[in-house]
Amino acid sequence: MNAGVIIFVLLLVLAFAGLPIYLSIGIATMVAMIHAGFPLEAVAQKTFLGMNSASLLCIPLFILAGNIMAQGITQKLIAAANVPLGRVRGSLASVTVLSSALFGAISGSAVATVAAVGGMTVPAMEEAGYDKNYSVACASCSSLLGPMIPPSISLVVYASLTETSIQKLFMATAAPAVLCMVCFLAYTLYYGYKMKLPMQPKTTTKEKLHILKDSIWALFMPIIVLGLIFGGICTVSEAAAISALYAAIVGIFIYRTISLKNLMETLYETTISVAAIMILVGLSKASAYVVISSQLPQLFMQAMTSVVSSKFMVLLIINVIFLILGCLMEGNCIIVMMVPLMLSLVNSFGIDLIQFGILTCINIYIGCITPPVGVSLLVGAKIGNVTLGGAFKSCLPFFIISLVILLMVTYIPFFTLWLPGFLA
Template sequence: MNAGLIVFLLLVVLSFLGVPIFLAIAIATMVALTSAGFPMETIVQKTFLGLNSSSLLAIPLFIFAGNAMSYGITQRLLNVADAFLGRVRGSLGAVTIVASGLFGAISGSGVATVSAIGGMTIPAMIDSGYDKNYAAACASSASLLGPLVPPSITLIVYASLTEVSVQKLFLATALPAIVLLVAFLAYALYYGKKHDLPTQPKKSGKEIASTLKESLLALLMPVIVLGSIFSGICTVTEAAAISAIYAVLVNMVVYREMNWKVLKDVLYESAISVASIMIMVGMSKASAYVVIASQLPQLFMNFVTSITSNVVVVLIIINIILLILGCMMDGTAIVVMMVPLMLSLVTAMNINLIHFGIVVALNIYIGMITPPVGITLLVGTKIAKTGVGSVFRSCLPFMMISLILLLIVTYVPSFSLLLPNLLG
């Protein structure tokens, strides 16, 4: 059997059996290496090469910055959103969406977004009389903005596999992120008016000014991170380092809501998250080497082109595959498994790799709110203490909005490539 196919099949089977993804990749790669007669030290060499990239340093730094934000900065971002949106019906849902977008501008993680923002707003919505299923659905769906708003950990991993510019990927995802945020916000306001949801007390101009003054340093954090990346002043890794240092200094020195003990806990939590992602990224180079050496991408390309040579149909096939996998697997694992496999086909069809990266990422993010493995859906459900099925039904309008955006991104490449072409 083809060694690359062995990697693919074993990875899927082991994932469904509940084996940790990094271990599933390692086992699948070693079995494939053995069957193909490759020396076993190949896995060590390729794993080292997979991790030997300065751009990957951005992943642990952004994860740490996101975790550190939870102590002081996150609450102030919520306060700012509430100051401007509190007077409208369904304001808590709208605040959740806007705050998730602001939080995502630093963390790059959907799980971190729903945990930090949803952990505060879901109980508040339920206490205010919101349907608990809608509250969980709103926070879970808004978490899509976490990884979609630049920076994105998924896109950093994608860039490491395809060697495209991380900055251009971030520019390409900015416009879709803004459109999705506005569309989610419009639905939340429509839902609030339709169901006559309560409003928050109207704040005076003086109160709004006081909130902005108190939250100024928190608001500057996403501005500094995104501004330094998009202006070219800093690389993504340097911007990640700035965000990590900034979060610690502001929380410890200014807001004084973080001490050395809390910092130690944040470092510990971040190390666990980073370890699981980085070992997966390193192992992905070894598995990608086997897949490419076995010419499986060429076989996959030949199979698809034997069915159709129409790029529209090819993109439909790619989206269907990614959406199905997104319902069942971890997002990073999908990037690791499918990008090397599809790369030859995408290149042959003259599909821009930056455009393709946004298509892959958006499919994965939609999978985050889709059972059975929709991780942010599960986190939101757990916070609201309700059932997955009920929350998923409440997620359907948000999902339809996301799918419409996916179609636009897929078939109007200029939509996502507008900013990279203008500013690149």
């Protein structure tokens, strides 16, 4: 049996058996190597090479910045988002969308976004009389903006596998992210007026200015990070370091929401999250080495081209595969497993790797809200204490919007490629 096929089969079996993803990849890779006669020393060598990249420094730093923000700074973002939206019907849902976008400009994680923002807005929406399932759906689906708005951990993982520019990927995802945010906001406003949801209490201009003044340091965070990256002032890793330092200074000395004890706990949680991601990225290099050496990508390309010859159909099939896997597996695992397999096919049909990266990641972001393994939906349902089925039913309008954005990314390359080309 082909060594690459062994990796895929074992990875799926072990993952569904409940083994952690990094162990599943490691065991599957070593079994495939033994079968194919590869020296097992290559596992350690390739894993080290996979993690030995300066560009990956941004992962722990962005996670740290997001975790620090969750210690009180997120409340400032929610308060600031409420200023322009407070006097519209269903404003709490719109505030959830806008706050998720602002938080996502730092954290790069869907789960962190729904936990930090949804953890505060879902109870508030329920208290104001919103439907519980709609409240959970809004917070869960808004969390897609977390990784879609740069920075994104998934795009960094993709870049490490394909040696694509992280900065260009971040620029390419900006247009789909902004359009998705606008569409989500439009739907929440429409739903609010349709269901005659309550408005927030009226605030005076003086109170609004006080809120904005109090939130100004929190609002500067996404502006600084995106400005540094898009302006080409510094690398993504340097921007991540600045964001983590800025978050710590604001949280400890200005807002004073972080104590030394809280900071130590935040560092501990960040270390665990980073370790899980980095070992996954490292082992992905070892598994990709075996998959590529086994000629499986070429066999996959030949099989696909023997069935379809249209670029339109190839892109459609890729999307269907990713969407199905998104219902069953964690996002970074899908990237690690499928991207090396599909690279030859993508290159043979002239699909830009930047476009393919955004297409891949939007698919797995949508997977965050599709049962049974939709992690954002699971977290949201736990926060709101609702059933997964009821919450997903309320997610359908957001889900359809996300699919339309995905189709635009898939079949309109200019949609994602114009900004990297313009800023270059």
